[in-house]
Amino acid sequence: MRVLATIIALCLAAQAVAQPIALPTAFTYQGQLTSSGVPASGLHDLRFRLYDSTSSATQLGPTICLDNVNVTDGRFSAALDFGAQFAGTQLRFLEIEVRRDTILACNNLAGFTVLAPRQQITAAPRATSALAATTADSATVATALVRPDGTGSAVVNVTNTGNVGIATAAPGARLHVADGDIIAGVLNREWMIHTRSSFGGDFLQITDADNGTFQFQRGLIVHENGSVGIGAVPDGTRKLFVNGQIGMVPTFRVKSIHGAAFMPDIAGRDTGTGGFGYYDVLGVRGYGIGNGVFVAPVELPDGCQVQRIDLTYADTRPTDFTLTFGRTSTTTGVVSTITSVSSSGQAAGIRVAGVDLVGFGIGNGSNVYWLSANLQSFGSELHQIVAVRITYTVTSPVP
Numbered sequence: 001m002r003v004l005a006t007i008i009a010l011c012l013a014a015q016a017v018a019q020p021i022a023l024p025t026a027f028t029y030q031g032q033l034t035s036s037g038v039p040a041s042g043l044h045d046l047r048f049r050l051y052d053s054t055s056s057a058t059q060l061g062p063t064i065c066l067d068n069v070n071v072t073d074g075r076f077s078a079a080l081d082f083g084a085q086f087a088g089t090q091l092r093f094l095e096i097e098v099r100r101d102t103i104l105a106c107n108n109l110a111g112f113t114v115l116a117p118r119q120q121i122t123a124a125p126r127a128t129s130a131l132a133a134t135t136a137d138s139a140t141v142a143t144a145l146v147r148p149d150g151t152g153s154a155v156v157n158v159t160n161t162g163n164v165g166i167a168t169a170a171p172g173a174r175l176h177v178a179d180g181d182i183i184a185g186v187l188n189r190e191w192m193i194h195t196r197s198s199f200g201g202d203f204l205q206i207t208d209a210d211n212g213t214f215q216f217q218r219g220l221i222v223h224e225n226g227s228v229g230i231g232a233v234p235d236g237t238r239k240l241f242v243n244g245q246i247g248m249v250p251t252f253r254v255k256s257i258h259g260a261a262f263m264p265d266i267a268g269r270d271t272g273t274g275g276f277g278y279y280d281v282l283g284v285r286g287y288g289i290g291n292g293v294f295v296a297p298v299e300l301p302d303g304c305q306v307q308r309i310d311l312t313y314a315d316t317r318p319t320d321f322t323l324t325f326g327r328t329s330t331t332t333g334v335v336s337t338i339t340s341v342s343s344s345g346q347a348a349g350i351r352v353a354g355v356d357l358v359g360f361g362i363g364n365g366s367n368v369y370w371l372s373a374n375l376q377s378f379g380s381e382l383h384q385i386v387a388v389r390i391t392y393t394v395t396s397p398v399p
Contacts, residue, residue, distance in 0.1 A: 359393070
């Protein structure tokens with residue numbers, strides 16, 4: 001008996017639905033049998049196997065055997081399920097065996113005839129991969145990625161212009177992440193981009209397992225030759241180009257002024273008219289019967305904050321002397337006293353006296369700064385300045 005089969009149609013047994021639930025993989029096969037050119041009728045046993053080519057010996061999925069299938073005027077219908085064999089784009093071919101119904105069980109292979117050629121499975125079963133399609137007309141990528149629990153709106157949205165939005169239905173750029181962080185990791189390294197988050201602005205954070213965390217604020221530009229610009233495009237000639245002030249955590253520094261830097265406030269003074277100084281590596285010792293005032297200039301970084309002034313001195317004279325820190329305006333000539341510190345008692349040894357300031361700011365653009373002291377000395381009496389130390393803080397990389 002010659003038996004032929006013609007595929008009429010393949011259709012899905014399930015529709016794609018909007019939520020990502022498990023779908024059945026079964027589909028309905030409808031065919032037509034003829035025997036010696038005449039449509040077959042009655043009960044038949046059918047066996048089905050799935051392959052990846054017309055002649056391959058590699059079978060995909062199980063063998064399906066259907067006993068007592070009713071064939072009417074040559075037509076029959078069979079429900080087949082080979083599992084998830086249609087997710088990709090590879091070709092699939094169906095091999096069919098048939099025999100007229102006998103009392104033999106389906107697993108008895110006697111009397112089966114293999115139909116040739118194998119029948120190609122067309123596109124219909126592959127539609128099971130459209131898990132998120134709402135209908136055949138409106139299925140779009142815009143609703144393809146939803147929340148795992150099926151609640152709320154879509155997590156990922158795609159516009160017709162190709163913009164991709166994460167947590168936003170209206171992406172305004174090729175990739176638009178709404179109010180959140182982007183984190184990517186490679187081995188033990190982590191790259192993180194914070195956007196309008198609680199960290200106070202946009203920045204790129206790199207976390208290195210060996211060297212800690214580094215952050216690059218918005219406005220950092222790297223030139224192709226390796227030059228870095230902050231707040232401006234680097235010109236390519238300097239390794240670091242900064243538009244604006246450079247700030248840092250306040251750093252304490254000290255300015256030391258040797259006693260020998262003090263000079264009499266009137267040149268040419270002598271013992272008869274009012275004092276002069278003895279100068280050596282220990283500083284300056286004043287001498288004179290009159291007003292022996294000595295002055296030293298002070299040069300500090302512009303914008304620094306003076307925190308403290310310490311006077312290192314010797315004093316064997318009954319009268320104490322006072323060290324004054326002041327300034328002179330370069331526009332008006334007005335002289336102002338900022339603070340002062342005095343010696344105390346009588347002692348030949350070296351002593352220290354100091355005074356604290358609550359961050360007095362230095363402005364070199366409109367002022368010059370100085371120290372002055374009255375160092376009157378008579379005979380063996382001594383008023384001596386060894387050094388003055390000025391402690392200040394800076395918030396920019398200046399001396």
